[in-house]
Amino acid sequence: MEKVAVVGSAQTKYERKKESQHYGEMVYETVRSALDSSGLKIEDIDTVISASCDMLDGRSISNVFTAEAMGAFQKEESKVEEDGSFALLYAYMRLLSGRFKTAMVVAYSKGSESSPHSYTALMMEPFYQRPFGLDGLTSSALQARRYMDKYGITEEQAALVSVKAHKNAQNNPYAQIKMDLTVEDVLRSEVLSSPIKKLDASPISDGCCAVIIASEEKAKKITDKPAWIKGVGHYLDAYYLGHRDLAEAEACRLAAQKAYQMAGIKDPLKEIDVAEVYDAFSYQELMLYEALGFCEKGGGGKLMEKGFTQMDGELPVNPSGGVLSAHPFLAAGLARIAEAALQVSGKAEARQVPKAKTALAHGTSGVCLQANCVWILGR
Amino acid sequence: MPRKVAVVGTGQTVCVMRREDASFPGMIYEAVNRALKDAELTLADIDAIVFGSSPEYFEGVNHPEKWCGEASGGFLKPQFRIHTGGTVGSSTGIAGYYHVASGLFDVVLAVTGDKLSEGPVQLCLSTVYDPIFGRDFACGAPSAVAIQSRRYMHKYGITEVQAAKVAVKNRKNACNNPYAQLKFPDITVEMVLNSPVISSPLRMLDVCPASDGACAMIFACEEKAKKITKTPAWVKGVSAVAEGVNYVNRDWAEPIALIKAAKTAYSQAGITDPRKEIDVAEIYEAFTYQELIWSEGLGFCGPGEGGKLIDEGVTEMTGELPINPSGGVLSTNTIGATAMMRQVEAALQVMGKAREVYEGKEYNRQVEGAKIALAHGWGGAIQFHNVMILSSNPD
Numbered sequence: 001m002e003k004v005a006v007v008g009s010a011q012t013k014y015e016r017k018k019e020s021q022h023y024g025e026m027v028y029e030t031v032r033s034a035l036d037s038s039g040l041k042i043e044d045i046d047t048v049i050s051a052s053c054d055m056l057d058g059r060s061i062s063n064v065f066t067a068e069a070m071g072a073f074q075k076e077e078s079k080v081e082e083d084g085s086f087a088l089l090y091a092y093m094r095l096l097s098g099r100f101k102t103a104m105v106v107a108y109s110k111g112s113e114s115s116p117h118s119y120t121a122l123m124m125e126p127f128y129q130r131p132f133g134l135d136g137l138t139s140s141a142l143q144a145r146r147y148m149d150k151y152g153i154t155e156e157q158a159a160l161v162s163v164k165a166h167k168n169a170q171n172n173p174y175a176q177i178k179m180d181l182t183v184e185d186v187l188r189s190e191v192l193s194s195p196i197k198k199l200d201a202s203p204i205s206d207g208c209c210a211v212i213i214a215s216e217e218k219a220k221k222i223t224d225k226p227a228w229i230k231g232v233g234h235y236l237d238a239y240y241l242g243h244r245d246l247a248e249a250e251a252c253r254l255a256a257q258k259a260y261q262m263a264g265i266k267d268p269l270k271e272i273d274v275a276e277v278y279d280a281f282s283y284q285e286l287m288l289y290e291a292l293g294f295c296e297k298g299g300g301g302k303l304m305e306k307g308f309t310q311m312d313g314e315l316p317v318n319p320s321g322g323v324l325s326a327h328p329f330l331a332a333g334l335a336r337i338a339e340a341a342l343q344v345s346g347k348a349e350a351r352q353v354p355k356a357k358t359a360l361a362h363g364t365s366g367v368c369l370q371a372n373c374v375w376i377l378g379r
Numbered sequence: 380m381p382r383k384v385a386v387v388g389t390g391q392t393v394c395v396m397r398r399e400d401a402s403f404p405g406m407i408y409e410a411v412n413r414a415l416k417d418a419e420l421t422l423a424d425i426d427a428i429v430f431g432s433s434p435e436y437f438e439g440v441n442h443p444e445k446w447c448g449e450a451s452g453g454f455l456k457p458q459f460r461i462h463t464g465g466t467v468g469s470s471t472g473i474a475g476y477y478h479v480a481s482g483l484f485d486v487v488l489a490v491t492g493d494k495l496s497e498g499p500v501q502l503c504l505s506t507v508y509d510p511i512f513g514r515d516f517a518c519g520a521p522s523a524v525a526i527q528s529r530r531y532m533h534k535y536g537i538t539e540v541q542a543a544k545v546a547v548k549n550r551k552n553a554c555n556n557p558y559a560q561l562k563f564p565d566i567t568v569e570m571v572l573n574s575p576v577i578s579s580p581l582r583m584l585d586v587c588p589a590s591d592g593a594c595a596m597i598f599a600c601e602e603k604a605k606k607i608t609k610t611p612a613w614v615k616g617v618s619a620v621a622e623g624v625n626y627v628n629r630d631w632a633e634p635i636a637l638i639k640a641a642k643t644a645y646s647q648a649g650i651t652d653p654r655k656e657i658d659v660a661e662i663y664e665a666f667t668y669q670e671l672i673w674s675e676g677l678g679f680c681g682p683g684e685g686g687k688l689i690d691e692g693v694t695e696m697t698g699e700l701p702i703n704p705s706g707g708v709l710s711t712n713t714i715g716a717t718a719m720m721r722q723v724e725a726a727l728q729v730m731g732k733a734r735e736v737y738e739g740k741e742y743n744r745q746v747e748g749a750k751i752a753l754a755h756g757w758g759g760a761i762q763f764h765n766v767m768i769l770s771s772n773p774d
Contacts, residue, residue, distance in 0.1 A: 001482050048621075054462070055441050060434035060506045061464035064759045067621040074639060077621035077763070078470050081435075081462035082444075089459070090474060096481035097381040099647075122441035127402075232483075236428075236458040239448045254455060366445040371459065 004095045005219040005226030006345075006377065007212050008038025009338035014176040014207040014326035017112035023057065026208045027069040027108050034104065034210035035071075038222050045212070046100035048072035050079045051087035051107035051330045055122060056114045070106045070210075083107070083278070084209060084334025085363025085373040089234060091213055101218045107331040108208035116204050119329065123367055125240065134241075136280075136367050137201065141193035143246040143368045144283040148195065150247040151298030153286060155195055159186035160304045161282035162199045162324055168311060169321025171350035174335075176205050176326040186282075200282040207328035209335040227341035230358070231265070231376040233258025241368060249284075249291035252362070252372035256292045263376035265358075268293045269308075272376075273356040274343045275317045276336035278364045279324050285317065287369070288362060311353070319343070319351040333363020333373065340377050383773055384479045385604035385611030386726040387486075387597050388418025394560045394592035394711040397496040403438050404450035407492050410593035410716075411452050414488065418597050418607050425597070426484040427457035431471030431491035432715040433464060436503040438494055451490050464507070465663065465758025466619070467491060468594065468719030469765035472754075473617050475598045476767075485600045486607075492593030493715030500589050500714075507760055518578070520665070521586055525578035527631035527761055528668035532580065534632045535683035539580055542667040543571035544689045546584045546709060549664070552696060553706025555744035557737035558720075560590045560711040571667075585667040587712035594716035596723050601773065612726035615751075616644035616768035624760045637676035637755075637764035644766040645678075650751070653678045654693075657768075658749040659701050659728045661721035663757040665708045670694075673755060674702065676764070696746070704733065704744040718756030722767050725752035729771040 010033035012018075012026055021029070035042060048070055052062040059065065063072075063079040076094075080087040084107025091103035120136030147153055163183060169175035181199065189198040213219075219226040235258070237251035238244045256268070265271045275292070279285035286300030294315060295303045303309060309317035318324075320339045323332045340359035342348040348356075358378045365371040390413025392398075392406050401409065407430075415421060430444035430451050440446050444453070444460035451458060463470040468491045475489030501519030508517035531537055550566045553559035563570075566584070574583035597607075604611040618640040623629070641653070650656045660677070664670035671685025679700060680688045688694060694702035703709075705724040708717055724744075727733040729752045734743040750772065756765035 053441075054434045054436060054506075058506065059510065060436055060503050061462075061759055063463065063621075064507055064624050064762065065509065067759070067762070068623040068625065072621045073623050074636065075621060076619055076643075078461060078474065078619055079463050080459055081442075082459045086459040090461075090477065093474075093477040093481035093483060096483065097477055099381055099480075119441060122435075122439065123445060125446060126440055234457045234459065235455060236445075236448050236453040238454055239445050251455065258457075365459075366442055370445055370448070 002096050002098060003216040003228060004092055004213055005228045006341035007214045007219050007222040007226055008034050009211045009341060010034035010037055011174045011209045011335055011338055012207045013174050014205045014328055016176065016204060018110065018206040023108060023110050024065060024069040027066050027106060030208040030210045031070045031104065031106060034212055038212050040222065042071040044102055045071060045104045046102045047076040047094050048104045049087045049091040051082060051084040053081055053109060053330060055119055056109045056329055058114060071104060083363040083365040084330050085337060086234065086365065088211060088334060088337055089232060089373055092229060092232065095213060095215050102212065102214045105211045105334065107334040109329040109331060110206040111204040111329060112206050120367060137196065138193045139241055139367045140281050141196045142241065144195050144281065147247040147283055147287055153283065153301040155187060156183050157301035157304050158200055158282040158286060159183040161279065161285045162186045164310060165318055165322045165324035168319050168351065169325035172320045175321040177203055196281055202280045202323045202327035205326045205328040207326065207331050209331040209338055211334055211338050225345040227344045227377045230378045231259035231263030234373040236371045246368055249287045249369045252288060252291035252369055255372045255374040259374040259376050265376065269315055272315060272358050272360050274319060274353040275315060275360040276320060276339045277317060277362040278333055278336060279318065279322045280327060282324065284369065316353050319348065319353055336361040336363055337375055344377050344379050381480045382482055383601040383613065384476050384598055385613045386769065387599045387604050387607040387611050388414045388420065389723040389726055390414030390417055390595045391558045391720060391723060392592045393558050394590040394713060396588065396590065398494065398591040403494045404447045406494065406591065406593040407447045407490055408450040410492060410595040411488065411490050414595035414597050420607065422452045424486055425452055425488045427478055427487045428453045429461060429471055429474045429478060429487065429489045430458060431461045431467040433467055433493050434503050437498045437500060439498055452488055463758055463763055465714060466718050466756040466763045466765045468716050469722055469754065469756025469767060470619060472596060472719050472722040472767065473619055473765060476614050476617055479598045479600050485603050487598045488595060490595040491716040491719045493713045494591045495589040495713060496591050521581055522578040523761060524666045525581050528580050528666065531632040531668055531672055537671060537686045539572060540568055541686035541689055542585055543568045545664065545667040545670045546571045548695055549703050549707045549709045552704050552744065553710035555742050556705045557742045559706040561588050581666055587665045587708045590711050590713040592713040592716055594719045594723055596719060610730040612729045612769040613773045614767060615770045616647035618643035619765045622762045624762055631761055632672060634672060634676035634764065636762060637673060640764045640766045641677045644768050648768040654700055657700060657751050657753050659704060659746040660753040661703055661705060661724045662755040663708050663718055663721060665712060670702060701746050704746060718765060721756060722754040725754035725769050728752045729769050
């Protein structure tokens with residue numbers, strides 16, 4: 001199989017509201033700096049795959065306009081309307097086929113110009129579930145409650161995730177919410193949908209992320225520090241919340257298994273040096289520890305308490321501050337891959353995990369971790 | 380050289396203006412089951428699923444691939460969604476191809492659909508226009524294509540009669556397709572010219588309908604394909620090219636993205652003289668004039684010769700290069716599944732399966748001896764073009 005690596009990336013600074021930029025400008029600027037980061041010109045890019053959403057852009061066929069901004073003019077182009085981690089997957093498939101040597105992957109959204117409530121409420125089943133007023137937040141609250149009940153996870157344990165995320169975010173120039181918090185601060189923050197409190201939840205963000213991947217020969221020419229793709233897996237779980245045990249991120253577990261198998265990883269906690277996961281809500285990060293095999297089922301809370309996933313722990317999770325500190329829909333998963341690639345390339349600056357050789361990145365799409373995409377990157 | 384990939388099974392629902400007996404996931408389920416049955420496979424044989432549908436405004440459900448997760452066969456399987464507007468059907472087929480060509484998966488099901496009866500389609504499509512500079516005069520798809528058609532007529536002297544002949548040909552062909560929505564066995568050029576104007580120069584019979592329907596196809600690697608079917612349709616070339624949306628800089632009579640996509644797909648398939656070497660084409664003619672413009676872009680004739688092509692009967696069922704034996708998009712347009720139906724119909728042609736008995740009635744749209752077929756998808760704001768070449772021969 002052809003070897004493929006991440007050879008460049010760029011992210012905007014994530015902000016609550018990018019008033020000075022049209023979303024096309026935001027995309028253009030990010031693509032421009034991704035090219036600069038790898039010393040490439042747009043002519044060097046063979047194919048462009050994007051992730052965007054009509055409902056967030058307020059515009060049918062959202063890539064109609066952004067195709068030009070991302071340099072897809074007269075190029076082989078397509079769009080995956082999922083989290084950006086899935087767009088990267090499609091680009092990766094295109095390179096593996098041997099037809100293309102380089103790909104630009106772009107994901108963006110402006111949460112400030114749409115309604116995150118509507119965006120997720122409209123994901124719910126229209127006839128039987130929507131009348132209950134479920135959306136991303138309320139269904140995640142049901143998930144959090146089920147997870148707590150099943151495994152005795154506490155609000156304090158979830159709060160620790162938030163404290164860690166916002167602390168780590170201070171080392172990330174792109175992060176939106178940077179704070180020194182205590183568990184007490186998180187517990188006292190406003191209840192959004194019990195047991196989820198304001199500081200357990202990710203913010204609304206505007207932002208864009210672009211990642212460039214290249215096949216082996218090209219990758220070696222472009223950079224002396226490529227982040228090689230070692231494994232990937234993606235799985236979908238049941239749609240109706242009642243058809244799942246919400247305490248189990250089963251699709252994530254399957255995706256991780258597949259990625260580990262491809263990458264030859266047997267003991268993830270030992271073999272992975274750093275992970276970037278899509279923690280839209282604090283308790284979800286704990287669930288992901290379990291699904292990714294960092295601990296046994298129900299052990300997420302303990303793992304957090306013991307500090308395993310802190311910057312100085314055995315397996316730091318989200319040195320960037322994660323999605324809790326910046327949540328641009330669609331771009332958030334691709335940003336996890338960009339961050340993981342920076343880690344294995346040794347370019348993560350203040351948030352660098354020393355000697356990180358193998359990194360995991362996780363993206364998700366849908367509510368309550370319905371679809372998951374897990375990546376392993378290595379030196 | 381990429382891995383060899385073939386289409387090994389297909390499934391289409393009958394398309395109608397309004398499916399009252401099935402939800403959107405219900406239609407997806409139907410298409411998936413038909414494709415599985417056609418390939419004599421079960422869901423256990425499918426390694427991954429790729430889903431495609433058009434703007435989610437149509438059905439009013441965000442992330443419809445999640446809603447259709449189980450129906451598409453994606454429960455606890457790899458699945459994601461492609462959405463590129465009108466091209467989504469062919470983009471999803473192409474993504475299915477790349478799933479297998481990548482070596483990550485061996486047997487992949489691609490499924491697309493839309494239920495246009497559930498939403499205001501033209502209102503949704505008007506949101507394609509730029510929110511600041513374009514939406515004041517946004518007027519859905521027909522009016523944009525009316526501008527394209529007028530430009531094409533003006534540039535090359537194409538006539539309304541020539542466009543009407545496309546409607547006559549395709550609407551008659553549709554009678555041989557059990558899945559097509561509109562069928563006019565007795566249509567004449569006069570009927571087209573006398574039909575009401577929708578947006579000048581487009582008349583009612585120059586325009587596609589809005590349909591409810593779904594379509595699925597199964598792709599397999601060489602080893603598996605040969606085991607699954609005796610008649611795989613080998614994917615010999617694929618291309619999906621975008622151009623800009625910057626209206627003033629574009630000549631809508633010159634489909635530059637299509638010219639480039641065709642060139643790429645032909646070179647992959649080793650085709651040097653498309654009109655001679657291709658036996659049948661299924662192209663995305665949502666409006667009559669577009670069949671002529673796209674024929675030029677695909678190199679079936681020179682620039683400005685689209686009118687002559689239809690006048691000379693080249694693209695009739697009995698002609699040198701039949702176009703749209705299925706009745707094409709003029710007869711059925713679900714948007715979501717439309718461009719995949721082009722790929723499915725092209726595959727059926729090279730598999731020799733474009734004749735069938737459906738609910739006791741015989742339908743035959745087979746181009747005799749078809750070995751190489753072309754499928755085309757169009758979308759975006761007259762800016763995305765997809766081309767797939769299918770062949771009965773793996774080499």
